[in-house]
Every structure is written in structure tokens, then in C-alpha cells.
Amino acid sequence: MDKQIPAIFGEMVFNDAEMKARLPHDTYEALHRTIELGRPIDIGMANVIADAMKDWAVEKGATHFTHWFHPMTGYTAEKHDSFITPQPGGAVMMEFSGKELVKGEPDASSFPSGGLRATFEARGYTAWDPTSYAFVKDNTLCIPTAFCSFRGEVLDKKTPLLRSTDAVSREAVRVLRLFGRQVKRVSSTVGAEQEYFLIDKKHYAKREDLILTGRTLFGAPAPKGQEMEDHYFGSIRPRVKAFMEELDIELWRLGIYAKTEHNEAAPCQHEMAPVFTTVNIATDQNQLTMEVMKRVADRHGLVCLLHEKPFEGINGSGKHNNWSISTDDGENLFEPGDTPSSNAQFLLFLTAIIKGVDEYQDLLRLSVASAGNDRRLGADEAPPAIVSVYVGDELERVIGAIVEGSAYEDSARTFMNIGVTALPRIPKDNTDRNRTSPFAFTGNKFEFRMLGSDFNIGCTNVILNTIMADELAQFAEELEQAADFEKALAELITRELRAHERILFSGNGYSREWQEEAERRGLLNLRTTPEALERYTAQKNLDLFARHGIYTAQEVASRREILLDEYVKTVRIEARTMLDMIRRQIVPAVMKFEGDLAETAVRKENLFLSSDAERGILKALTLLTERLIGETDDLEKTLDSTCGETLAAAYACAKTVLPAMEKARATADDLEKRTGRTYWPFPTYEDILFYV
Ligand code: ADP
Ligand code: MG
Numbered sequence: 001m002d003k004q005i006p007a008i009f010g011e012m013v014f015n016d017a018e019m020k021a022r023l024p025h026d027t028y029e030a031l032h033r034t035i036e037l038g039r040p041i042d043i044g045m046a047n048v049i050a051d052a053m054k055d056w057a058v059e060k061g062a063t064h065f066t067h068w069f070h071p072m073t074g075y076t077a078e079k080h081d082s083f084i085t086p087q088p089g090g091a092v093m094m095e096f097s098g099k100e101l102v103k104g105e106p107d108a109s110s111f112p113s114g115g116l117r118a119t120f121e122a123r124g125y126t127a128w129d130p131t132s133y134a135f136v137k138d139n140t141l142c143i144p145t146a147f148c149s150f151r152g153e154v155l156d157k158k159t160p161l162l163r164s165t166d167a168v169s170r171e172a173v174r175v176l177r178l179f180g181r182q183v184k185r186v187s188s189t190v191g192a193e194q195e196y197f198l199i200d201k202k203h204y205a206k207r208e209d210l211i212l213t214g215r216t217l218f219g220a221p222a223p224k225g226q227e228m229e230d231h232y233f234g235s236i237r238p239r240v241k242a243f244m245e246e247l248d249i250e251l252w253r254l255g256i257y258a259k260t261e262h263n264e265a266a267p268c269q270h271e272m273a274p275v276f277t278t279v280n281i282a283t284d285q286n287q288l289t290m291e292v293m294k295r296v297a298d299r300h301g302l303v304c305l306l307h308e309k310p311f312e313g314i315n316g317s318g319k320h321n322n323w324s325i326s327t328d329d330g331e332n333l334f335e336p337g338d339t340p341s342s343n344a345q346f347l348l349f350l351t352a353i354i355k356g357v358d359e360y361q362d363l364l365r366l367s368v369a370s371a372g373n374d375r376r377l378g379a380d381e382a383p384p385a386i387v388s389v390y391v392g393d394e395l396e397r398v399i400g401a402i403v404e405g406s407a408y409e410d411s412a413r414t415f416m417n418i419g420v421t422a423l424p425r426i427p428k429d430n431t432d433r434n435r436t437s438p439f440a441f442t443g444n445k446f447e448f449r450m451l452g453s454d455f456n457i458g459c460t461n462v463i464l465n466t467i468m469a470d471e472l473a474q475f476a477e478e479l480e481q482a483a484d485f486e487k488a489l490a491e492l493i494t495r496e497l498r499a500h501e502r503i504l505f506s507g508n509g510y511s512r513e514w515q516e517e518a519e520r521r522g523l524l525n526l527r528t529t530p531e532a533l534e535r536y537t538a539q540k541n542l543d544l545f546a547r548h549g550i551y552t553a554q555e556v557a558s559r560r561e562i563l564l565d566e567y568v569k570t571v572r573i574e575a576r577t578m579l580d581m582i583r584r585q586i587v588p589a590v591m592k593f594e595g596d597l598a599e600t601a602v603r604k605e606n607l608f609l610s611s612d613a614e615r616g617i618l619k620a621l622t623l624l625t626e627r628l629i630g631e632t633d634d635l636e637k638t639l640d641s642t643c644g645e646t647l648a649a650a651y652a653c654a655k656t657v658l659p660a661m662e663k664a665r666a667t668a669d670d671l672e673k674r675t676g677r678t679y680w681p682f683p684t685y686e687d688i689l690f691y692v
Contacts, residue, residue, distance in 0.1 A: 005252060008249065008252055008253050009252045009253070009255065010252070010253070010254075010255035011060075011253050012060060012135050012136045012137065012253045012254050012255070013133045013134075013135045013254060013255035014053055014056055014057070014133055014134040014135065015133050015255060016133075018056060019031065019049075019052075022052040022055070022056060023048065023049065023052050024048065027045055027048045027049060030045055031045070031049065031130060034130055035130050035131050036184070036185060036328075041102060041128075041130065043098050043099065043102070044098070045098070046098025046099070046101050046102045046128075047097060047098035048098070049098065049101060050096045050097055050098045050100065050101035051096065053096065053101065053134055053141065054083060054094065054095070054096035054141070057134075057136050057141035058083070058094055060136040061136070061139050062083075062136045062139050062140055062141045063082055063083065063139050063140075064080040064081060064082045064083065064139065064140045064141070065080070065081060065082075065083060065096060065100070065140065065141040065142075065143065066078040066079055066080045066081070066140050066141070066142055066143065067079070067104035067106070067126035067128075067143050067145040068142040068143060068144055068145060069126050069144075069145045069146065069147040069156050069158060070147070070156045070157040070158045070283075070287065070456055070458060071111040071112070071147060071155065071156055071157075072111065072112045072113075072114070072155065072156065072157065072559070072562045073111065073112060073566075075287065075290070075291065075456075076287045076288075076291070077106075077111070077147075078140070078142065079104075079106050080140055081100075083095060083096055096141075101128055101143060102127065102128045103125055103126065103127055103128070104125060104126040104145065105124070105125050105126075106124060106125075106126060106147075111124070111147075111155060112562045112565070112566075113149065113153075113155055113558060113562075114557070114558030114559060114560070114561035114562040114565070115557070115558055115561055116149055116153045116155065116554065116555070116558040124147060124148060124149050124150060124155055125147075125148055125150065126145035126146065126147050126148075127145055127146050127148065128143055128144075128145055129144045129145055129146050129158065129162065129280070131162070131278075131280050131281075132144035132280050132281050132284045133255065133281070135254055135255065135288075137254070137288075144158075144284055145158070146158045146159040146162065147159070153552070153554070153555055153558075154551070154555055157283075157456050157458035157459060157462075158280075158283070158458065160458070160462045160550050160551060161279065161280060161283060161458045161461060161462050161465075162280065163462075163548070163549055163550050164461070164462045164465035164466045164469070164548070164550055165187065165188060165279060165280060165465055167465060167466060167469035167548040167549070167550065168186065168188055168325060168465040168466070168468050168469040168472070169185050169186045169187065170469070171468075171469040171470075171472035171473045171476060172186035172325060172327075172333065172349075172468075172469075172472055173185065173186055174472070174473070174476040174480075175348065175349075175472050175475060175476050175479075176327070176345075178476065178479050178480065178485065179344075179345050181327070181345075183327040183328055183329060183331075184328050185327075185328045186325055186326065186327050186328070186333070187278045187279070187325065187326060187328070188278070188279040188323060188324070188325045188461065188464070188465050188468075189276050189277065189278055189279065189282070189323070189324050189325070189326055189332075189445075190276055190277070190278075190279045190282035190283070190321060190322060190323050190457065190461060191273065191274060191275060191276030191277075191282065191322040191445075192274065192282055192285075192286045192319055192320070192321055192322070192457050193271060193272070193273040193274075193319065193320040193322070194271065194272045194273070194286065194289055194290070194293075194319055194453065195264055195269060195270070195271045195317035195318055195319065195453050196269070196270055196271070196272075196293055196304050196305065196306055196317055196453060197266070197268045197269050197270075197304070197305040197307075197310050197311075197317065198240055198243060198268055198270060198297055198302045198303070198304055198305075199268055199302065199303050199305060199688050199689075199691065200301065200302060200303075200688070200691045201298070201301050201302060201303050202301075203683040203687055203688045203691065204303040206682050206683055207682050207683060207688075208577055208580065208581055208585075208682075209574075209577050209578070209581060210303075210305070210310070212573060212577045213307075213570075213573055213574045213577055214305060214306070214307035214310065214372070214454075215305075215307045215309055215310045215311075215372065215375075215574075216310060216311055216312070216685070216688075217574060217577060217578045217581065217661070217665060218578075218581065218586070218665055218668050218669060218672070219311065219312065219669065219672070219684060219685045220669040220670075220672045220673045220684070220685065221312075221313045221685060222684070222685040222686035222689055222690065223686065224267075224686075224690070225266075225267070225313055225314050226265050226266045226267060226314050226315065236261075236262075236263055236270075239300060239301075239302070240270065240302075242300060243296060243297060243300045243302060244261045244270070244272075246296050246299070246300070247261070247272070247292065247293060247296045248261065250292045250295075250296055251272075251274075251288075251289060251292060254285075254288055254292070255285075256274055256285045256288065256289060257274045257275035257277065258272055258274050258289075259273055259274055259275050260272070260273040264315070264317075265314075265315045265381070266311070266314040266315040266689075267314065267689040267690060268688075268689050268691075269314075269315060269317065272289065272293075274289070276322060276324075276445075279323075279461050279465070282457065283456070283457050283458050283461065286319075286456075286457050287456060290306055290454065293306070294306075305317075306453050306454040307372050307453070307454060308370070308372035308373045308375060308376040308452035308453055308454065309372060309375035309376045311685060311688075311689065313685075314689075315381040315382075316375065316376035316381060316382065316452075316453075317376075317452070317453035318376065318382055318449060318450070318451055318452060318453055319451040319452065319453050319455060319457065320447050320448070320449050320451070321447070321448040321449075321451055321457055321460055321461065321464075322442070322445050322446070322447050322448075323445060323446050323447075323448060323461065323464050324444060324445035324446065325349075325468065332444050332445075333345070333346070333349045334346070334349060334350070334441075334444050334445055334446070335444040336395075336444075344486075344489060344493075347398075347402075347493050348475060348489065348492075348493060349472075350391075350395075350441075351471075351475075351492075351493050351496045351497055352468060352471035352472050352475060353389075353446065353467075353468055353471070354389055354391075354496075354497065354500050354503060354504070355471050355496050355499070355500045356467030356468055356470065356471045357387060357389050357439060357467070357503055358389075358500040358502065358503035359467070359500075359540075360463065360467045360541070360544070361386075361387040361503070361523065361524045362524055362526065362532065362535040362538065362541070363463045363467070363535075363536075363541055363544075364387050364439070364448070364450070364460070364463055364464075365385060365387055365450070365524065365526050365532045366526070366532035366533050366535060366536055366563075367451075367459045367460040367462075367463045368450040368451050368452060368455065368460065369526075369529040369532040369533055369563065369567075370452055370455070370529060370563075370566070370567065370570070371529060371567050371570040371571055371574070371653075372452055372454065372570070373450075373451075373452035373455070373529075374527070374528055374529055374654075376452060377450060381510075382449070382450070383436060383437060383438035383449055383450050383509050383510075384438075384509060384510065384514070384515065384525070385525055385526055385527050385532075386438070386509075386514070386515065386518045386523055386524065386525045387438055387439065387450070387503075387523070387524070388437065388438060388439065388503055388504070388505040388509065388518070388523065389437070389439045389440075389441070389503050389504050389505070390434045390437035390439065390440040390441065390504070390505065390506050391441045391504060391506075392434075392441055392506075393506070395441065396504065396506060399497055399501070399504065402493060402494055402497055403494070403497050403498050403501055405494065434506055434509070436508050436509035436510045437449070437505070437506075437509050438450045438509065446464075448460060448464070462550065466544060466545065466548055466550050467544070469548050470544055470547060470548065473547075473548075475492060478492060479492065502521040502522065502523065503523065505517075505518075528654040529563075529564075529567045529650065529654070530564065530567065530647060530650035530651045530653075530654055531654075533560050533563055533564050533567070533647075533650070534560075534647060536556055536557075536559065536560040536563075537553070537556055537557055537560055541556065542556055561646055564646040564647055564649075564650045565646050567650050567653065568642055568646060568649045568650050568653055571642070571653035571657050571658060572639065572642055572653070572657075574661065575635060575638070575639055575657050575660075575661055576639075578632075578635065578661055578664060578665070579632055579635060579636055581682075582628060582632045582664065582668060583632065585681040585682065586628070586668055586671065586681065587625065587628065587629065588681075589675065589679050589680060589681040590621060590624075590625050590671055590675055590679070591625070592679055593621070593675050593676050593679040594618055594621050594622065594625070597614045597617060597618050597621075598614070598618060600614055601614035601615060601618070617674065620674060621671065621674060621675070624667055624670055624671050624674070625671065627667050628664060628667045628668055628671065631660070631663050631664040631667055632664055634660055634663075634664075635657070635660040635661060635663075635664050638652070638656040638657045638660045639657065641656055641657075642657060672684065
């Protein structure tokens with residue numbers, strides 16, 4: 001097998017090597033200029049590329065092509081067209097034109113636009129993004145594209161990402177010039193670690209909640225959870241191992257650097273980590289990874305759950321977004337340097353991200369806001385809803401010294417002054433990682449850990465790139481005008497670290513004390529999705545996006561509307577599923593058990609035997625069933641409050657519907673523990689989590 005991997009890697013991708021081999025030299029060169037410098041593509045060139053791409057795809061078995069894009073709904077969208085073109089005499093030819101490659105016009109009316117587009121102007125268009133490679137999946141040539149309304153408003157998650165990549169590149173290049181560095185482009189790089197659950201399809205098929213909502217709405221804890229800590233990195237069961245092997249192969253064929261597969265903390269929970277790449281490709285690849293996971297699981301009689309909190313009482317699933325920025329000649333700008341001058345450059349970039357995270361805590365928080373992720377954040381397993389930065393012990397000491405204006409004493413016990421000419425040698429601190437921090441510096445990159453497992457990583461990286469671009473632009477503005485660069489630089493770093501020191505936190509992020517401490521520091525704690533999303537349109541955020549051409553105010557408003565609406569719909573579907581399962585499954589099952597108990601009691605009484613045991617159980621069950629029915633009716637009433645304007649409806653979901661659901665669930669779970677196993681209408685946590 002090992003020998004074949006290099007041969008299969010990327011075989012379904014129209015990658016650089018394939019383009020070099022198949023395109024005329026000048027077309028290949030021109031395409032590279034487009035990719036590297038953002039030059040437009042002319043139609044003649046597009047025709048040549050399209051033809052070569054089609055020939056390649058047909059060799060890989062493709063019969064259709066699709067513009068593959070990231071609409072505002074969770075996953076990716078595609079509409080398949082075949083390559084056939086009728087010919088005289090009833091024959092067909094396989095054709096694909098430059099026009100079809102570059103631009104598509106899907107009917108956009110069924111995708112959410114948050115009020116940006118009226119249905120009478122339903123047309124939207126997709127535009128080829130040549131910075132991400134085309135690939136073949138399911139006999140279809142998939143062309144990564146951006147999706148816009150006919151008037152050019154963004155309707156997807158890709159367009160703003162590309163804009164933010166340009167913004168951070170532009171401003172970083174500007175800052176680097178001040179350090180005498182001439183680079184053409186800076187890219188952000190991302191490695192997205194993906195957590196997921198795998199369960200048996202047989203169990204899944206019997207749970208309406210899993211099918212309709214992706215999570216369990218009921219379920220008393222199994223006698224065993226994750227307390228033995230025997231699952232994390234534990235040996236992988238053969239069925240899962242077979243899944244992982246096939247997953248790796250599928251991902252490799254699609255050119256995805258699947259690197260690490262292991263078990264996670266909760267039973268049935270696993271993780272896949274790829275090797276990082278540029279953010280645009282990483283985003284496409286993460287979407288593909290999630291899709292492939294689901295398909296491969298299906299072939300193994302398994303179901304891949306990507307919900308953030310499929311089971312209560314055990315860990316949920318997240319996604320770690322490892323993010324950095326590097327120059328086109330390969331210098332990672334978050335790599336602490338070896339010389340004072342490179343350290344000064346590193347400290348400036350570090351200061352920029354610290355300032356950015358502090359000023360835009362709300363944006364980072366709302367980039368991970370969803371009904372599912374609200375259940376995970378702060379639940380003892382994931383960072384809380386408070387955004388903070390962890391830089392590691394050594395860097396913290398360096399920053400502390402800068403802030404206090406004192407001399408820094410490094411581990412080697414040599415004293416240094418904090419001036420640019422004599423900045424400390426910054427030690428690499430890879431070991432002592434704080435796992436509870438939402439945004440942790442891990443040696444040469446930042447790991448943002450608040451993302452939910454089923455998120456598109458686009459939004460978070462738009463925010464990271466944009467805040468970075470904004471702070472760098474401010475710094476460049478100031479430093480470009482300075483008479484004495486080094487002095488101005490030292491002053492700027494000191495001033496900004498002092499102003500934003502409050503965002504640094506290295507203690508236990510899961511603790512109650514941190515919640516109190518964060519409040520004292522004036523940090524935001526936006527516990528629910530509506531609280532977070534409400535801030536999307538705050539003036540400072542609109543200004544930020546406008547300054548860098550990421551979103552217009554209208555586009556931000558539409559995104560807020562779409563996400564709030566999605567939240568409301570999710571909660572409403574969950575509540576309705578719950579009502580259905582209680583009324584049509586749980587209550588009838590419990591009543592059947594009660595009926596059998598009552599019958600047994602009567603029969604025993606006829607024989608002059610005691611029926612105290614049956615009576616005791618029956619009484620408890622009757623009380624609980626009555627309570628459950630009452631709570632179900634209350635839950636149904638709360639749904640009335642979720643029909644109005646979206647923000648108010650979202651708050652109603654958070655404040656009334658979800659608490660009513662919690663109540664009903666607690667009673668139903670209590671009933672589960674008291675009802676005969678054979679009567680219970682669907683598989684329990686024990687059945688699902690401990691399958692063989
Ligand atoms: P963990 O201990 O959290 O599993 P690893 O050190 O294994 O972390 O790396 C996690 C991820 O970070 C991997 O996907 C890796 O490719 C990615 N990564 C490493 N360097 C960079 C970088 N410069 N930019 C973005 N991601 C990176
Ligand atoms: Mg990680």
C-alpha cells in the first residue's frame with residue numbers, strides 16, 4: 001500500500017503538475033500570473049484551460065461538470081451539467097467552453113440571501129476561483145467558484161474569504177517593506193483539525209432526533225461515559241479502523257493532506273488532522289473532508305455525526321483552526337526570530353493580532369455562533385464563550401517586561417533592554433500548551449478552538465484576516481511617517497500591548513473564576529447566538545469591513561439575518577421533533593409499560609398477593625408522565641413566541657424555547673431510567689455509544 005500512496009495522491013485533482021503537463025506554456029504562465037497576482041482571465045485563455053480540464057476530467061471518468069460553491073447554508077452546493085453537445089446526425093461530443101468554466105448562472109432563489117435579493121431577480125452567478133484546484137468527485141468535474149447576486153452582492157462564504165486574503169496580504173506586504181523586506185504576497189495558512197462521531201447506522205435510523213436535528217434530544221446518561229479516559233488515543237476498533245483507512249485514501253485522491261487519525265475523548269468520537277495549506281484551499285478541503293466522511297461512513301454501515309453536541313454529558317465536537325500568515329518566499333510571520341530585528345518584526349505582528357482580538361472579540365465569537373455550538377462552548381470541554389489569547393509562559397514574560405518597561409531576563413539569564421536594537425531572543429515554547437484557551441499561540445501559529453465541528457471555516461478566517469489587515473494598516477500608517485523607525489516601533493509595541501494586555505489569559509479557561517475575572521476585565525461573554533449575532537452590525541464592525549472592502553453594510557445585515565434565521569429554524573425544528581417524539585413515541589411506550597404493570601397488579605391482587613411493588617413503580621411513572629405531558633404543552637406554547645421579527649424570535653428561542661426543552665428532556669430521561677428496557681421506543685445512549 002505504502003508505495004501506491006504517492007501515486008494516488010491528488011489523482012482526482014487538476015493540480016499544478018497536471019496543468020503544467022497539459023496546458024500550452026504561455027497559458028500555464030498566464031494562469032499563474034492570475035493566481036499569484038489576481039489578474040483577470042481572458043476568454044481565449046479560458047477556452048484553452050477549459051478544454052484541457054475537460055479532457056483530463058473525462059479520463060478520470062467524469063461525464064458532468066459543476067460549479068462548486070459555498071452558499072450561506074452549511075455545506076456546499078452543486079448543479080450538474082453534462083459535457084454532451086448534440087452534433088448533426090444524432091451524435092454527441094463532449095464539450096466544455098471557457099465561458100462555462102469561468103461563469104455559471106444557477107437559479108439563486110432557493111439559497112438564503114437575507115433580503116439581499118428579491119425573487120424576481122433570482123439570477124445569481126458563480127465565478128471560477130482559479131486559486132483553488134478543480135477536482136473530480138462522483139464522475140463530476142467540480143470547479144471551485146464564488147457565488148454572487150446578479151448585482152454583485154456576495155451570497156457565499158468564499159468571496160469574502162478571498163477579499164480578506166487580499167486585504168491581509170496588502171497590509172502585511174506594506175509592513176514588511178518597513179523592515180526592508182520586499183515580498184509580493186503574503187498568504188494566510190490554515191490547518192483545520194476535524195472532530196466527529198461515528199455511530200452504527202442501525203441505531204441512527206431508529207432515532208428521529210438524530211435524523212432530523214443531528215443530535216439526541218433525549219437520553220439518560222449511560223452507566224459509563226468518558227470518565228475512564230480509555231477512549232482518547234485508545235486503540236481503534238476494527239470497523240472504525242477500516243473507515244479511517246478508506247477515508248484517508250479518498251481524501252488523498254482528492255489531494256487532501258490527511259495526516260493524523262485518532263480517537264477523541266468521548267466514546268465513538270474521533271479526529272482527523274490534515275497538514276496545513278493556504279486558507280482558501282484549506283476551506284475547500286475542509287468542506288470536502290466533511291462530505292467524504294459522511295459518504296465513507298455510509299459504506300461501512302456507520303453514520304458520521306458532525307453536530308457540535310450530539311450527546312449530552314460527554315464531549316461535543318469542535319474544529320481547531322490553526323492559522324498563520326507567511327510570505328511568498330516561505331517565511332512564517334508568527335515564527336519568533338533569532339535576531340533582534342526579526343524579533344521586532346515578530347513582536348509587531350503579535351501585537352497586531354493581540355490588539356485585533358481584543359477589539360473584535362465580538363466578531364470572533366459570532367463567527368462560531370450557532371444553536372449547536374452554544375451547547376458546547378463553556379460546557380467543560382471547550383473554551384467558554386469568552387474570547388482571550390494565550391501566548392505561553394515565555395512570551396508572556398517578554399510581554400510583561402515590555403508592558404512594565406523593565407528589563408527582560410531570558411532563560412539563559414542574560415539581561416536585555418527592550419529596545420529594537422536589543423530585543424530578546426524569543427524562545428520557542430511548544431511544550432506548555434494551554435488546552436483551555438480559545439485562541440492559543442502554539443509556537444508559530446495561533447490555534448482558534450471555538451469553532452463547532454460542522455462549521456464552514458470561511459467565516460472565522462475572514463475575521464482573522466480582516467482584523468489582522470486592519471491593525472497592520474494602522475501600524476503601517478503610523479510607522480511610515482516616523483522619523484526614527486526603531487524608536488517609533490518600540491513605542492508603538494509598548495503602547496498597544498499596554499492597551500490590550502487584558503485579553504491575555506493563561507489560566508484555566510474552563511473555570512468559574514475566569515468568568516468572574518473576565519467580567520472584571522471588561523471582556524465580553526456572549527453566551528448565546530442571538531447575543532453574539534446582534535453585534536455583527538455594530539458600527540465599529542461595519543466600518544472595519546468597509547475599510548477593507550470585505551462586506552458592505554447591507555451584506556453584513558444580510559449575513560446577520562441569515563444566521564439568526566438559521567438559528568431560529570434549528571431551534572424550532574428541534575422543539576417540534578421533541579414534541580413529536582414525546583407524544584408519539586415516549587408517552588405511548590411508557591403507557592404500555594404502565595398498562596402491563598397495572599395488569600400484573602390486578603392479576604396478583606386476584607390471587608391475594610401484594611401488588612405494592614407495581615403500585616410504587618406505577619405511581620412514580622404516572623406522576624412523571626403527567627409532568628411530561630404538562631411540560632410538552634408548555635413547550636408547544638413557547639413556539640408561538642418565535643414567529644415574529646428574527647432577532648426577537650432568536651432571543652425567544654434562547655430564553656424560552658430552549659429552557660422549556662431542557663425541562664421536558666429531564667423528565668423524559670427520568671422516565672427512561674424507570675421504564676423497562678424492551679419498552680423504550682428507541683436506542684439509548686448505552687446502545688449507541690458502546691456498539692461493537
Ligand atoms: P495538535 O497538537 O493540536 O494536534 P499539531 O501541532 O499537530 O497540533 O498541528 C495542528 C495543525 O496545525 C495541523 O493541521 C498542522 O498542519 C497545522 N499547522 C502547523 N503549522 C501551521 C501554520 N504555519 N499555519 C497553519 N497551520 C499550521
Ligand atoms: Mg489542536
